[in-house]
Amino acid sequence: MNRRSFVRRRPFSTLWLILLIALLGWIWQERVALWAFPDIISAYTAKEYCSCRYVMNNDAVYCRGYVKQWLPFSAFTDDPVSKQVMVSGIGRSNSAMWIGERQGCRLTP
Amino acid sequence: MFKGFSLLFMLLLSLTAHAENWPAEQWSTGPTLSGPAIQALETYAFPPRDESTRKGIRTDALLVIRDGQLIYERYAGPTTADTPHLTWSISKSLMAAVLGVAYGEGLFKLQDPALKFYPPLLTHPAITMADLLHWASGLDWQEDYEYAPLKSSVVAMLYTRGHHDMAAFTSDHAEYAQPGQAFRYSSGDSNLLAAALKNIVGPARYPDFPWTALFEPLGIRHAVWETDATGTFVASSYAYLTARDLARVGLLMARDGRWGDRQLLPKDWVAFNRQPFDRYRANQDEAVPGGHWWLNRAADSAAQPWPDAPADTFAALGHWGQAMYVIPSEHLVIVRYGDDRDGSYRHNELLKRARMAFTGKVQP
Numbered sequence: 001m002n003r004r005s006f007v008r009r010r011p012f013s014t015l016w017l018i019l020l021i022a023l024l025g026w027i028w029q030e031r032v033a034l035w036a037f038p039d040i041i042s043a044y045t046a047k048e049y050c051s052c053r054y055v056m057n058n059d060a061v062y063c064r065g066y067v068k069q070w071l072p073f074s075a076f077t078d079d080p081v082s083k084q085v086m087v088s089g090i091g092r093s094n095s096a097m098w099i100g101e102r103q104g105c106r107l108t109p
Numbered sequence: 110m111f112k113g114f115s116l117l118f119m120l121l122l123s124l125t126a127h128a129e130n131w132p133a134e135q136w137s138t139g140p141t142l143s144g145p146a147i148q149a150l151e152t153y154a155f156p157p158r159d160e161s162t163r164k165g166i167r168t169d170a171l172l173v174i175r176d177g178q179l180i181y182e183r184y185a186g187p188t189t190a191d192t193p194h195l196t197w198s199i200s201k202s203l204m205a206a207v208l209g210v211a212y213g214e215g216l217f218k219l220q221d222p223a224l225k226f227y228p229p230l231l232t233h234p235a236i237t238m239a240d241l242l243h244w245a246s247g248l249d250w251q252e253d254y255e256y257a258p259l260k261s262s263v264v265a266m267l268y269t270r271g272h273h274d275m276a277a278f279t280s281d282h283a284e285y286a287q288p289g290q291a292f293r294y295s296s297g298d299s300n301l302l303a304a305a306l307k308n309i310v311g312p313a314r315y316p317d318f319p320w321t322a323l324f325e326p327l328g329i330r331h332a333v334w335e336t337d338a339t340g341t342f343v344a345s346s347y348a349y350l351t352a353r354d355l356a357r358v359g360l361l362m363a364r365d366g367r368w369g370d371r372q373l374l375p376k377d378w379v380a381f382n383r384q385p386f387d388r389y390r391a392n393q394d395e396a397v398p399g400g401h402w403w404l405n406r407a408a409d410s411a412a413q414p415w416p417d418a419p420a421d422t423f424a425a426l427g428h429w430g431q432a433m434y435v436i437p438s439e440h441l442v443i444v445r446y447g448d449d450r451d452g453s454y455r456h457n458e459l460l461k462r463a464r465m466a467f468t469g470k471v472q473p
Contacts (some may be wrong), residue, residue: 033259036269043268055333056194058187065160066448094268102254102320104335104349107272 025081041071042087043107050085050096050105053078084108114151130177130326131369132360134167136353139178147181153462154445163302163450165448169194170352170446173467174360177440179353180467186448193331194446197427199333201299203323204344205382205401206358208306209366209374216309219381226305229280236288238305241298242400243386249285250295251427263296267346273338275345290400292389296345299401300337302392303344315470316340319348326373327361329354346428352444355433360443362402362423363435383423395456398425417461417472430454439468 007014027034045067052063060078073089083098083105097108130137154168169188175179178416188194194207211217217226219239220316224230224237236246260281265271273280279297286293307315314321319342324332331373332354334382335347342348350358361367365372382400389398391411396403413420418436425433430447434456443463447454464470 004179030259032264032270036265037259039269040264044264047268051335051347051349054376055335056187058192063186065149085226102333105331105348106335107268109338 003099038090038092039094040088041069042073042092044069045073045076046085046087046094046096047091047105047107048082049078049087050098053085054083054098055104113154127390132179132357134328135312136174136179136356137166137177139180144348144466146462146469150459150462151183152460158186158203163448164453165449165451166454167450168445169448171446172352172356173385173443173463174356174442175440175467177360179356180329182352184352186308188352188446191331191351193333193351193354195427195431196350196355196425196446197343197346197431198299198349199355199425199431199433200295200344200346200348202382202402202425202433203319203348203350203358204299204302204342204383206361206374207304207319207323208242208309209226209378209382210323211309211318212378213373213375216354222307223301226308227276227280227301227376229277233280233284233288236301238302239381239400239446240289241302241305242381243289243292243388244294244298244398244401245289246295246298246301246312247284247286247290247294248282248286248292249296250279250282250293250297252294252296263345266297266300267343273342275300275337275343276339276341290388292307292386292393294394294398294456299345300341306339323358323373324354324388326368326371327354327357329357329367347444352446356442356444358425359433359435359444363437363440363442365437370458397427399423415457415460417457417463419472422460424456426456432459434460434463436464439464441467 048067049063049067052058052066072088075088077086086095095108096105154171156166158167169186170184217238221238223236223238223241224234240246251260253261266275266278279301310318321336333349334342338340338458365376366372366379382402383402384399385406385408386398387407391409396414397406397408403424403426405413405418405420407413419438421438422434422436430449432445434443
């Protein structure tokens with residue numbers, strides 16, 4: 001049995017195999033970006049909420065709406081004493097903290 | 110008697126010609142304006158605000174300075190006169206002004222390689238300070254916020270892989286073009302400038318430099334400028350100023366870098382900011398890049414980006430509708446903060462209506 005006849009006998013399997021190899025290749029090529037991707041939503045929410053609340057001094061309800069994106073987050077804590085904001089979503093957690101009058105907020109660590 | 114009178118008249122005339130308004134602790138206010146032209150401006154800038162869909166034009170602040178006096182001011186949403194509002198990419202033009210002070214001290218030249226002040230650029234030794242100011246580093250940067258988050262260099266820089274050290278993240282990018290040869294808008298280029306400034310002024314002066322160099326001389330009391338974990342200012346995105354304070358920078362620029370009797374930014378620096386980058390190609394962006402400011406200039410056979418504003422109009426622009434327009438020929442500075450989540454806001458429309466309201470002029 002040669003390769004050509006396998007393609008003829010199993011055209012759909014062959015197509016799926018090619019697509020799978022292409023997908024794996026793409027995943028390998030984009031591995032760094034893909035690994036970082038799930039952090040975006042929680043890091044964005046933590047940082048921009050912190051700045052909305054403690055730099056721009058807007059109220060908490062407004063800031064929750066301000067950072068709202070199409071993807072939901074699963075946990076959200078805002079400690080007004082330490083001015084630290086922690087957000088979890090898509091399996092990742094990130095926090096941001098108010099540093100000072102001039103420096104505003106920053107993602108931690 | 111007649112001769113003496115005309116002399117007095119001449120003196121009075123020259124006095125009024127030289128009388129200039131500058132803000133002290135507060136802006137002095139001009140006459141309160143009203144009428145159909147103001148209404149037309151407000152109809153455009155302040156439509157009913159939709160907090161659930163966040164669609165349409167959502168102006169947070171609109172403030173107009175004419176001849177150094179505050180003549181119009183209105184706030185909406187949560188923003189007030191005391192809110193240090195996020196400026197997003199207006200920060201880039203603010204960094205240009207901060208750099209201008211260091212330039213005036215003779216600490217760097219436009220043709221200096223950025224590598225001289227930021228050693229990690231060893232892999233890109235040909236990039237000059239001017240190239241970074243033109244957003245022409247040649248680095249293969251993807252500036253896209255929400256629509257291509259996986260490929261977006263700016264999202265990765267601000268929130269994931271790059272947020273510890275944004276300049277290092279930027280310099281790790283490959284080159285797609287020779288430095289200085291092509292325009293590609295890049296927040297990374299702006300943060301390389303912020304990192305270079307650290308060695309330009311020295312690490313001891315750096316943490317306070319935006320305040321000592323720019324904000325304090327202008328009487329700006331409540332500016333915030335966030336840094337990354339290495340202490341480098343996020344020049345691309347994270348300066349916060351009240352609308353009134355940002356307008357002070359606008360007045361400085363409208364008057365060629367002069368604040369009162371002090372030439373804070375050298376005139377040739379401001380001229381560089383306002384000089385179109387000659388490698389810019391038509392329609393690459395929403396306005397024509399100068400030296401880290403945006404210009405309303407015809408370029409590369411394309412018409413002016415904002416046809417209803419004079420050709421000397423220039424601006425600092427940021428994400429979600431942040432804008433400061435400077436029109437030196439009409440002595441106008443306009444600050445517009447917003448929270449526009451769609452692309453419906455038009456600079457030209459705002460400028461057209463503002464000029465009708467505050468100068469009574471329509472562009473031919």
